[in-house]
Amino acid sequence: MTLTDSTIATRRNRRRASSLLTAVLRFVVTAVTTFFGLLAVTFFIGRVVPIDPALAIVGDRAPAHVVERVREELGLNLPLYQQFYLYVKQALSGDFGTSVLTTNPVMTDIARVFPATIELATIGTLIGALLGVPLGVLAAVKRGSIADQVVRVIGLIGYSVPIFWLGLLSLVLFYARLNWVAYPGRIDIVYEYTFTPITGFYLLDAAWQGQWDVFWDVFRHVILPASLLGYFSLAYISRMTRSFMLNELSQEYVVAARAKGLSEARIIWFHALRNAAVPLVTVIALSYANLLEGSVLTETIFSWPGLGLYITNSLQNADMNAVLGGTLIIGSVFVGINIFSDLLYRTLDPRTRNR
Amino acid sequence: MTGSPSPLLTVEDLRVTFPTRTGEVNAVRGVSFTLGKERLGIVGESGSGKSQTGRAIMGLTPGHAKITARKLAFGDRDLLAMPKTERRALRGKRIAMILQDPKYSLNPVSTIGRQIVETLKTHEKVSSAEAKSRALAMLEAVQIRDPERVFGLYPHEVSGGMGQRAMIAMMLICGPELLIADEPTSALDVTVQLEVLSILDKLVAERGMGLIFISHDLRLVSSFCDRVIVMYVGKIVEELPSANLADAQHPYTRGLLNCLPTIGSDRHPLPVLDRKREWAL
Amino acid sequence: MSIVEPETRPYSREWLLSDRPTSRKQARLGRAYIVWRRFAENRLALVGLGILILLLVVAALADVLAPYNPVQGDLRNARLLPPGTAGYLLGTDDQGRDILSRLIHGSRLTLLVVVLVAVIAAPIGLIVGTVAGYAGGWIDAVLMRITDIFLAFPKLVLALALVAALGPGIENAILAIAVTSWPPYARIARAETLTFRHSEFIAAVKLMGASPFRIVLRHVMPLCLSSLIVRVTLDMAGIILIAAGLGFLGLGAQPPLPEWGAMIASGRRFILDQWWVAAMPGFAILIVSLGFNLLGDGLRDALDPKEAGQ
Numbered sequence A: 001m002t003l004t005d006s007t008i009a010t011r012r013n014r015r016r017a018s019s020l021l022t023a024v025l026r027f028v029v030t031a032v033t034t035f036f037g038l039l040a041v042t043f044f045i046g047r048v049v050p051i052d053p054a055l056a057i058v059g060d061r062a063p064a065h066v067v068e069r070v071r072e073e074l075g076l077n078l079p080l081y082q083q084f085y086l087y088v089k090q091a092l093s094g095d096f097g098t099s100v101l102t103t104n105p106v107m108t109d110i111a112r113v114f115p116a117t118i119e120l121a122t123i124g125t126l127i128g129a130l131l132g133v134p135l136g137v138l139a140a141v142k143r144g145s146i147a148d149q150v151v152r153v154i155g156l157i158g159y160s161v162p163i164f165w166l167g168l169l170s171l172v173l174f175y176a177r178l179n180w181v182a183y184p185g186r187i188d189i190v191y192e193y194t195f196t197p198i199t200g201f202y203l204l205d206a207a208w209q210g211q212w213d214v215f216w217d218v219f220r221h222v223i224l225p226a227s228l229l230g231y232f233s234l235a236y237i238s239r240m241t242r243s244f245m246l247n248e249l250s251q252e253y254v255v256a257a258r259a260k261g262l263s264e265a266r267i268i269w270f271h272a273l274r275n276a277a278v279p280l281v282t283v284i285a286l287s288y289a290n291l292l293e294g295s296v297l298t299e300t301i302f303s304w305p306g307l308g309l310y311i312t313n314s315l316q317n318a319d320m321n322a323v324l325g326g327t328l329i330i331g332s333v334f335v336g337i338n339i340f341s342d343l344l345y346r347t348l349d350p351r352t353r354n355r
Numbered sequence B: 001m002t003g004s005p006s007p008l009l010t011v012e013d014l015r016v017t018f019p020t021r022t023g024e025v026n027a028v029r030g031v032s033f034t035l036g037k038e039r040l041g042i043v044g045e046s047g048s049g050k051s052q053t054g055r056a057i058m059g060l061t062p063g064h065a066k067i068t069a070r071k072l073a074f075g076d077r078d079l080l081a082m083p084k085t086e087r088r089a090l091r092g093k094r095i096a097m098i099l100q101d102p103k104y105s106l107n108p109v110s111t112i113g114r115q116i117v118e119t120l121k122t123h124e125k126v127s128s129a130e131a132k133s134r135a136l137a138m139l140e141a142v143q144i145r146d147p148e149r150v151f152g153l154y155p156h157e158v159s160g161g162m163g164q165r166a167m168i169a170m171m172l173i174c175g176p177e178l179l180i181a182d183e184p185t186s187a188l189d190v191t192v193q194l195e196v197l198s199i200l201d202k203l204v205a206e207r208g209m210g211l212i213f214i215s216h217d218l219r220l221v222s223s224f225c226d227r228v229i230v231m232y233v234g235k236i237v238e239e240l241p242s243a244n245l246a247d248a249q250h251p252y253t254r255g256l257l258n259c260l261p262t263i264g265s266d267r268h269p270l271p272v273l274d275r276k277r278e279w280a281l
Numbered sequence C: 001m002s003i004v005e006p007e008t009r010p011y012s013r014e015w016l017l018s019d020r021p022t023s024r025k026q027a028r029l030g031r032a033y034i035v036w037r038r039f040a041e042n043r044l045a046l047v048g049l050g051i052l053i054l055l056l057v058v059a060a061l062a063d064v065l066a067p068y069n070p071v072q073g074d075l076r077n078a079r080l081l082p083p084g085t086a087g088y089l090l091g092t093d094d095q096g097r098d099i100l101s102r103l104i105h106g107s108r109l110t111l112l113v114v115v116l117v118a119v120i121a122a123p124i125g126l127i128v129g130t131v132a133g134y135a136g137g138w139i140d141a142v143l144m145r146i147t148d149i150f151l152a153f154p155k156l157v158l159a160l161a162l163v164a165a166l167g168p169g170i171e172n173a174i175l176a177i178a179v180t181s182w183p184p185y186a187r188i189a190r191a192e193t194l195t196f197r198h199s200e201f202i203a204a205v206k207l208m209g210a211s212p213f214r215i216v217l218r219h220v221m222p223l224c225l226s227s228l229i230v231r232v233t234l235d236m237a238g239i240i241l242i243a244a245g246l247g248f249l250g251l252g253a254q255p256p257l258p259e260w261g262a263m264i265a266s267g268r269r270f271i272l273d274q275w276w277v278a279a280m281p282g283f284a285i286l287i288v289s290l291g292f293n294l295l296g297d298g299l300r301d302a303l304d305p306k307e308a309g310q
């Protein structure tokens, strides 16, 4: 060994850095092309599919001169490729047009409602991961037992139940009958005027300002829809955790860990789960992205003023700009989460870290 | 050796049975031997129950399998009767085991140093600094030239030979009295095999451990061990000192011996290992 | 060969399990029989199969089975009757229609959606995937890029946007779901194609002068089918849920069609006092999609024993 420790270390670090750079570059290229693809799809849906896009945007109740103006604005008289060019240019500057329903720019609307959705999906994923991972581990460790069967059935029902229906029923039970949770909405009307959110994440804002009565009220509003979303992510996460853990527990390093005299708890929760965590990160990220989708129906049921409700409200009013803007945002976040989870995967697994 | 008052390990009529969908599989069917501070080799073809014998002694048999023995004792302690926690305290501390392939038997997401320290911290109350210095000393003892560096490496970053040395360090750091080595060199390059064997040889001699060396290589076992047990379909068919290998009585052992290539002799046709149903009875 | 196989009666168990099939038919049937036996060992999978057979029977015999007209109710005497009322097993809705009859007729719509989506999306995915996998190079790159872009949208959201553009209605809903469903199939078909693209038998067929078109159609596609079928079956539950979601938002089947999702939506107004109007169709959706999930799991385990139990 002629090289000193430090030169080897710097070399390794340099290699690590450069490989990370190429990885990031590749991701950027993927992200950009995918984003263009998303734009192409929304453009296609907004301008090509409808027979008269102008009519689709303003709705067929709009007066004729409005339709004509929109037609002008959109450049619908231009050839398609020029229209697409304009569309991309506008989208890149954050301009998705104006919402007919709210008369605000779509981007402004989305910025206003998005935190509510993020808050809901985040709490849902937290619930799903904090319960789903232990349940999946339990099912794998006690494979074939009653516990395993129960976890399996919970998961299967989660895969099979319509979320909006379960939401309605749980609202009847927990709000109307038991009165354990607050009525649909995000915050009590009493607080609506006294409480000034900072970040848009009400739980954080209330805690930050020390308004614990508001915090409690927000909590009573968020807990049911978040639990519902949490159940769906639990179904997915517990199932994947079980399968990853079964795989890890059959590995030789588990035998070696036993031979070292480690406790079962340490083998399961430290050694095996630490290995299973590598693919699990992707699963949890995916389920987070899926909750953004699940929020569309959940928010409708719980009158949760987020992106999902915004999209469905716009749908009912044939407000295409808003629908497509929201779709594009959700798609972009989806892509972003996927890329992020991929990067995280690389840093978690030492085998891919410096490759 | 067998005459000493309380041998290190006593195995009498050990049986390991796996219930499967198609019926019971008797992996080990009545194995008996005793072991002092000596080297015992176990040979036999694939599936003859060598590993299951070793794992039964370690207490690593899969949960659904059934283990019975008239006696299975470590010193004068009954291994089968003792509570699970006590059995676990023995593992890694007084009885250790080396597995076949370091590529799979080291945790891929933990550094080598951490895995060695973990064994130590499980069994002894030591400070982190002391644990690290002892782990480094152990890495040095398995002739790793640059222990500081290897300490911080992940298993995939080292070669097979280096990995197996790390495995040996991980298992011997608490100074066990009995070591079970289950084909410790089979997964390694031929050139590295001898190195690892000589390290193992030296440590076993220096530290006065009892060794059970499992292999399917009769030549290797006989040169490395004092005594050899030959297993066939879960049973011991022959037990004899390595020195007297040439006097083996059992036709299966003779068959194994005949299959060994010898330099300078040109044998045609190649001998085929003979198997008779009645040996398995 | 001096060994003479004992004569086995055709189609008997021994004949099917023979390890020396004498005809292609025997070999195929034998393999199917083994898969079936593995499948049948799984009790939950059989339950799933049972649910789907029941669904088929109910849909086929809807006219006979339904006690009442599904769209024309008895507004005067039978509004919002609770379950168990004489003659109305599952109660009635606000239009005085028997919910059971509506569910029975609604099973046809559910089947229609599932079958049409599968018939549209699976071939698209199969073609895109096999062509990409077999052709390789830039064709592969472009096709997979497009696939990834479609995968980047959450299914329900993309379907919503599409239906919003196309206009509500069950045909448009089916089309929208199909458009959002094909990408995973393309991925699977491509992965399968790649595994045997360079295999000997493809090389042999090529040597015999078969055109790429013929190779893909006759030799590559059939080999992708079994994993595709499993995946489509596993997806059915999701398709049903999305269709129900679209129906619930008023974008799928329009009233008075007895589509289950739309039925939940119309029962929403009475949910506090007449819970059954919304609850019953939800149970129907839950049971049917559970059936598909159980069947899909069972099929996967039976066709791929490696994965079994995982």
Ligand SMILES: Nc1ncnc2c1ncn2[C@@H]1O[C@H](COP(=O)(O)OP(=O)(O)OP(=O)(O)O)[C@@H](O)[C@H]1O
Residues within 6 Å of the ligand: B018, B020, B025, B026, B027, B044, B045, B046, B047, B048, B049, B050, B051, B052, B053, B062, B216
């Ligand atoms: N989990 C299990 N379930 C059922 N049978 C098992 C199981 N594990 C091992 N066996 C059976 O036990 C027998 C002995 O296995 P063992 O691993 O001890 O063989 P071995 O002598 O170590 O062989 P090798 O040289 O291949 O390592 C084998 O026939 C095997 O089929």
Ligand SMILES: [Mg+2]
Residues within 6 Å of the ligand: B050, B051, B052, B182
């Ligand atoms: Mg073995």
